[in-house]
Amino acid sequence: MIDVLYFAWVRERIGLPKERLATSAATVAELVAELRSREDRYAAAFADLDALRVALDQELSSFDAPLAGVREVAFFPPMTGG
Amino acid sequence: MIDVLYFAWVRERIGLPKERLATSAATVAELVAELRSREDRYAAAFADLDALRVALDQELSSFDAPLAGVREVAFFPPMTGG
């Protein structure tokens, strides 16, 4: 089981901030492919990966990173703090 | 007549902050030469022109600048504000 978090417009498009999933995805990209195939709102949120960032266990990562041992995955747009 | 001002260690070496002089010097360099020849304390203050700066009527200038029309000449070391 893995916690998946969504922020900003990713959260809005998917319609929830967090969910717990059972997945056999080996990488972030595989998890994204699974999510896309679930429902249109996921497909819309993940339409353009260039517009997205991913964090694994609260560290910025990349879409080809492995998911082994990861407990928390977060998807969000490029950050706009400061 | 021209007002001549001294600041920081230039003032300390010469022993006064300001004096009024009659001079026929055409340039700052000529004024410096006049002052040097007056007394040892002036010669000491003006020993090394590289260690000095000059302002004419409160604008930074150079030692070869003409004195025509100038009312106030100031000599001081490189500035250390901020």
Added chain:
Amino acid sequence: MATRVQAAPFDLAAELAGFGQGPKVGAVVTFTGVVRDDSGTLRHMEIEHYPGMTERAIAAIEAEAAARWNLVDSLIVHRYGKLAPGEAIMMVATAAPHRGDAFAAAEYLMDYLKSRAPFWKKEFTAEGAEWVAAKSDDESALTRW
């Protein structure tokens, strides 16, 4: 070194009381980010963040700045939630023996906070609400460090 992430407003003066004391401090630089209203139509802004990751990311940025420059102290305060035009969003303060370190560290902290700390801004106007897009300038600002 200190980091705070909070919804409540902060007071720059209160934050600086006691900051950057000590005989080695010759230079204190502060940056304050303020909610701008260029168009005159902004009602408010909402800042979302990623609790947990936010604090970690900021602490990592601050530690990197402390490793790169000769700093005596640094402070980062960043707000989230609803902010009105003119309100302070965040602040950075650096204290160093010399001004070069204080300025460089403050700019570094800002550049990294902009693009590497998980905050997202949404602007609310009479016409609706819109997420602020990241600027490519902000991303390319990181290449100078």
Added chain:
Amino acid sequence: MATRVQAAPFDLAAELAGFGQGPKVGAVVTFTGVVRDDSGTLRHMEIEHYPGMTERAIAAIEAEAAARWNLVDSLIVHRYGKLAPGEAIMMVATAAPHRGDAFAAAEYLMDYLKSRAPFWKKEFTAEGAEWVAAKSDDESALTRW
């Protein structure tokens, strides 16, 4: 744009109250210069200046910064006379729509104040008094602008 040259202490918080207001301001940068005591032997510092020229020189530096960067406001306060270790010598504040302008203008103002405003510092220790020598670094800092 404002400039003040004074013997009295200033209060950064009070100076910033009302500074950099308005819908166009997104970034406020401040710099405070503090009397450092590296050796632990400094009793006090005395700052001499050239009344008249000081104000003119600072105003010219400030006007140049306003011409080079997109600033909404700037403020320079510089003290003279006797200062104890830990006391604030001077401050610069800049307010701009964007952080790049606020930072660059503040650094420019500092670099020029260091080497082009007629102030001279003298340090008093138990061993005696000595004029602070200008640093070649400070002069060469001007070449970047």
